[in-house]
Structures are given as structure tokens and as C-alpha cells.
Ligand code: FES
């Protein structure tokens with residue numbers, strides 16, 4: 593099949609690529625760009641392990657054809673830390689044991705970033721559980737994940753207030 597030219601900005605870097613139109617964003621990230629942090633747990637939109645942010649919105653990259661997102665801005669787990677410094681959401685996942693095997697973790701963290709950006713995290717654990725219900729964890733780290741999201745959300749809100757003041 594003929595490849596199509598697309599441009600993607602991934603974690604702040606611009607990539608000009610020739611892509612088979614059948615290739616998903618997930619496979620493009622993992623197999624062409626060696627960004628293997630984004631995981632494939634099902635490849636059919638049911639587990640959330642492949643969650644990334646595209647133009648700020650969380651999506652299942654296994655259900656997204658790369659060519660459909662020509663020109664998009666993609667953030668993957670590899671682009672979340674600021675240099676050596678972990679993002680508050682990453683640090684909170686560690687502090688609260690929000691993972692065990694770690695396979696769902698990149699997706700959980702990207703989904704959390706999306707949830708916070710949507711203004712949907714709030715301080716109600718039930719709402720967080722609902723908001724992250726598209727991200728399955730077989731190690732059942734959900735308790736720690738919810739605590740991590742609550743803490744990260746509070747810290748980010750505080751930081752926002754400081755910036756606004
Ligand atoms: S790999 Fe995409 S939702 Fe499971």
C-alpha cells in the first residue's frame with residue numbers, strides 16, 4: 593500500500609514521516625519511533641494501556657490511525673518529565689504505590705493528565721474512579737492510583753494558584 597506523508601509533533605519534536613495508512617499511532621510510536629513507553633494491552637480500545645494525549649485530549653492510540661492525525665501534537669509518557677525532574681503526577685504514582693508491574697502505568701498517567709486538564713479530577717475519589725475507568729489495571733493498584741491522582745491534582749492546583757497570584 594502506498595505510504596502517505598504526515599507530520600507529527602511528538603513530545604515537542606517535529607517528525608516528518610512516510611506512513612502506511614493502516615498503521616496505528618500506537619504502532620508508529622512503538623515500532624518506528626522506539627517510544628515503547630506507550631503499551632499495547634489489547635489493540636482494540638478496551639484496556640487503555642495505549643493512552644496518549646493528542647492535541648491535549650486523551651485517546652486510545654491503538655484505535656487511531658496515524659494518518660488521521662497529520663499535523664497533531666502528541667504527548668507520550670516519555671515527554672512528561674521535565675528533564676530529570678518527574679512530573680507531579682509521576683511522582684505521586686510512586687509515592688502512593690500506584691503501580692505494581694507497571695504495564696498499565698504509562699496509560700494511567702497519560703489518562704490522569706487528560707482528566708486533570710479536563711477539569712474533571714476534582715477531589716471526589718468516586719469521580720476519579722469513573723474518570724479513569726477506561727484504564728484497566730490487572731495488578732489492582734486502583735487504591736494507590738486514586739490517592740496519587742488526588743494528591744497530584746491538589747499539588748497542581750496549588751502551583752496554579754501560586755502562578756496566578
Ligand atoms: S491497547 Fe489500546 S485500549 Fe488496549
Ligand code: FES
Pocket residue numbers: 690691692693694695696697728729730731732733
Ligand atoms: S500495575 Fe500491573 S497492570 Fe496496572
